[in-house]
Amino acid sequence: MGYDATNYLSPDISKKELADFIKSLGYSGKGTNYYFFKNDDYKYLCGVSLQISRTDNSISVYTRTPIYCSFYDLEFQNSTIRKIKKQFGGYFISENGRNRYFIIGTDNTTPPERGCYAAHERLSNRFNELLFLLDNVNQDYNQAEAMESFGIPSSATLLSNLSTTYLSSIIENYFRDLYVALIKYSDKKEKIITTSNINKYDLFEVSEGKLTIEDSVALSKSLQNIRKIDSYFRDINSKIDIKGVLSKPYHRRKETLFQTVERVLEQRHSLVHRLNVDISYKKENVISDIKSIQVALDRVYEHLCSIYNWTMINKKTNRIQLKNK
Incomplete structure (x- = not known):
């Protein structure tokens, strides 16, 4: 589905x-695709x-x-539609009809x-990519059991x-993207930049224009x-309480979401730096952790929306729908 x-x-x-002419509008590409x-x-968000x-x-364009x-x-x-029509004439057809533009309302974000x-x-x-990989790798149960009886991890295990490294990267990149978006427009920006190593x-x-100064600050953080x-x-806004939000009860579990995130990150460190492989950590365990991390990162986003009074996304579709579609 989309706007065509x-x-x-x-x-x-x-x-x-x-x-x-198309390139002069800001499009990149060649041949027939731009x-x-x-x-x-x-x-x-998506481009055109x-x-x-x-x-x-x-x-036809x-x-x-x-x-x-x-x-x-x-x-x-x-x-784009308007400028092509003005430059070259002709007509256009959208989902709204002949020579009828899309209705887009207003934006106050x-x-x-x-x-x-x-x-x-x-x-x-990013989560779906990892789940798809896990779903398409299977191993004979008896073979896996025999290997692990000798302390050798099966390929599935x-x-x-290994999936914890990718899951940790999702966590790290998510918080980096949030951090950059917040400090770029924060009144604490000068202090944060000047005190960062x-x-x-x-x-x-x-200096080459490949990174913003905010990106470089985020990259300097652990x-x-x-x-x-x-x-x-908290340095950006004292009201942001990620630990508090992730420490709230979740499905009556003993392990909070904060502890789950911390455990997954530590498990990644243990694997990468000490080559520790947990033979008891199975496919069902990592899938459970992926789902928990999804909930945790959703909670962080919802927390930010609450603090800054932002419009929440549609929780059922995970999308911001345009009102006039």
């Missing part, structure tokens, strides 16, 4: 002229895809944004709100252990330690 539209143009238009995305105050087709009777696109994604798609939403939005695919090579990347993560976010 097609401009129909005269076949007399040259391929080069059309391609050059894509627009811009890192501008987190306005664009564009495809050129040619027949004997016409040239197809544009699309996904259903969960941002206000600015859809606004840029409307702008803030840059940090959009940045944190984008970080949260990316989680779904080894994969479960930024890596000199990261500073070089900043985001593989949930207790330090809690402290870093």
Whole structure:
């Protein structure tokens, strides 16, 4: 599902002229396939895809944004359609009809709100990638049992252990993305930057335009330690209480979500730095941990929304739906 539209143009238009114009709008690509995305105050969530087709009777320019696109994604798609029509004539058909643009309403979100939403939005695919991998790796039960009776981890058990490194990376990158989105617009920004021990090579990347100064600050933080993560976010806003939020009861378990995150991160450290493989850590264990981490990171996002009075995402669809769709 998404927002689809097609401009129909005269076949007399040259391929080069059309391609050059599309690139002048900010699209990148070549041949028949192009894509627009811009890192501008987190306005664009998905960007706009564009495809050129040619027949004997016409040239068509197809544009699309996904259903969960941002206000600015859809606004840029409307702008693209409008500018192509103005430059080359013809007509377009959208889901709203002939020569009818998409209705996009208004947007009152803030840059940090959009940045944190984008970080949260990316989680779904990252967790699904790991779950898909685990679901497609199986081993004969008897063979696995025989191996582990000699203290040798089976391939399935080894994969479960290795999965904690990817799961830890999801956690680390999520908190880094949130941290950058918050400090970039925080009134504590100057203090945080000037007191950070930024890596000199990261500073070089900043000078080359490959990193922002906020990215380099985040990279200087130890985001593989949930207790330090809690402290870093408190430095931005004293109301942010990640430990408190994750220490609340969850399904009457003895282990809180905070303890689950801490255990997974420590398990990753133990594997990477000491090559410790936990033979008792099976596929069902890592799947359970993935689900718990999902809930934990959702809670952090909800906590930020509550503190900053941001609009919550739709909990059933995990999407911000445009009202006029």
